[in-house]
Amino acid sequence: MAAADSPSTALRRRDLCSRGIRLAGKMRADVVDLLDAYVEQQGLDASASVAAVEGVPLAAVEHWDEQTGTQRLLENLAAYRAFRALLAQMLEEQREQLGEADTGLGRALAAVLLQVSAFAYHLEELLRLESRGIPGEEGDGPPPPPHLSLFEQKLRGLGVLRELAQWAVRSVRDLRQLTKPSPATGAASGLAESP
Amino acid sequence: DSHIQYERVGADVTMKCGSMDWDAAVTWTANGTDIDESHLNGSYLILKNVDLSQSGQYSCYEGSSWHLKYQTYLRVGTPPKEPVLMCRSNNYPKGFYCSWHLPTPTYIPNSFNISVIHGTKDMVCEKDAVPKNRCHIRYLQLFSTVKYKVTLTVTNALGKNFTTLTFDEFAIVKPDPPESVVAKPVPNNPRRLEVSWQNPSSWPDPESFPLKFFLRYRPLILDQWQHV
Numbered sequence: 382m383a384a385a386d387s388p389s390t391a392l393r394r395r396d397l398c399s400r401g402i403r404l405a406g407k408m409r410a411d412v413v414d415l416l417d418a419y420v421e422q423q424g425l426d427a428s429a430s431v432a433a434v435e436g437v438p439l440a441a442v443e444h445w446d447e448q449t450g451t452q453r454l455l456e457n458l459a460a461y462r463a464f465r466a467l468l469a470q471m472l473e474e475q476r477e478q479l480g481e482a483d484t485g486l487g488r489a490l491a492a493v494l495l496q497v498s499a500f501a502y503h504l505e506e507l508l509r510l511e512s513r514g515i516p517g518e519e520g521d522g523p524p525p526p527p528h529l530s531l532f533e534q535k536l537r538g539l540g541v542l543r544e545l546a547q548w549a550v551r552s553v554r555d556l557r558q559l560t561k562p563s564p565a566t567g568a569a570s571g572l573a574e575s576p
Numbered sequence: 577d578s579h580i581q582y583e584r585v586g587a588d589v590t591m592k593c594g595s596m597d598w599d600a601a602v603t604w605t606a607n608g609t610d611i612d613e614s615h616l617n618g619s620y621l622i623l624k625n626v627d628l629s630q631s632g633q634y635s636c637y638e639g640s641s642w643h644l645k646y647q648t649y650l651r652v653g654t655p656p657k658e659p660v661l662m663c664r665s666n667n668y669p670k671g672f673y674c675s676w677h678l679p680t681p682t683y684i685p686n687s688f689n690i691s692v693i694h695g696t697k698d699m700v701c702e703k704d705a706v707p708k709n710r711c712h713i714r715y716l717q718l719f720s721t722v723k724y725k726v727t728l729t730v731t732n733a734l735g736k737n738f739t740t741l742t743f744d745e746f747a748i749v750k751p752d753p754p755e756s757v758v759a760k761p762v763p764n765n766p767r768r769l770e771v772s773w774q775n776p777s778s779w780p781d782p783e784s785f786p787l788k789f790f791l792r793y794r795p796l797i798l799d800q801w802q803h804v
Contacts, residue, residue, distance in 0.1 A: 550746070
């Protein structure tokens, strides 16, 4: 039930959103750099088309402007949780390929993984503000990955990073939508529960 | 009965006078002016290495009766060269438009066909009434990593040609320039100017998709720009 926001709630929401926006902006810049390094190190063609890979959340969305605030938060959260698992897997695969050698790519991957986790946390906090139960994670984990060849792993990694770069752009837009005042209630747009 | 005949620049054109025999006595005219017999081979009209100025109405009359036996409209032109195509979104996130033109004229009518594919999905590009060489598309999805592929085919009576563009959703975003750019002097401060402007009216949602502006200025007497 969307009662009028208390001033502290509104303030906390705005604070979380603006920090989230900055975090997503930085995340996007880092992922784009990571993509360049990844393509080079894995010997891939940057313009290669990668078919949608199972388990990678697609940033593409229809009727984006009609989404409610809660929808945006839930979809973002599901996506970044999935990316958290996918990036951890990619790090694991890196270590398998190259042993324990500390590579620039490995460190960049780990840095992005950290940002993804931080962003997921911001989303959970925003959902808490809406007195929304946060969906549990246990059933949500990706299915155990099928055994992929080395090349398939590399293509998958490319797909993961590309979608993550798109998601980062979308997340900034989503968070901006959340901070827009709704005409009716004066609360942040779209966060009222549907009747 | 008259019809239209399209021929390439530089081609040799032979016109028959309808069903008249080769050895019939006929007179040919071009846009009403008699054509000299030196261009005739029997009753056939031979035009060698035609150029654009030879476009026009050609008529063939039976020698004695002056009955009109055949008439055609000759249009000399060229098959189309590869068209120039560009696509742009100046109203993100609503959609984008593509516009095209031919690098050189063909001098004969051309028809254009455009196809837009997003992944496996065919999209419809709605043609604008004005200008004619433009169509627009609404984005069905946003934030997609799947590329768009636009193919423009141009066809005329003498041939066809085409070109293809492939791009990402973000790559073609380019807003229109700012509007109502005004520079006003500041009272009592001759070394200052107050510059104001508006978001382009074509940009639908500057709150969700804010635009960034860059300003440079210089006094007329100096060549170097300064940046704000």
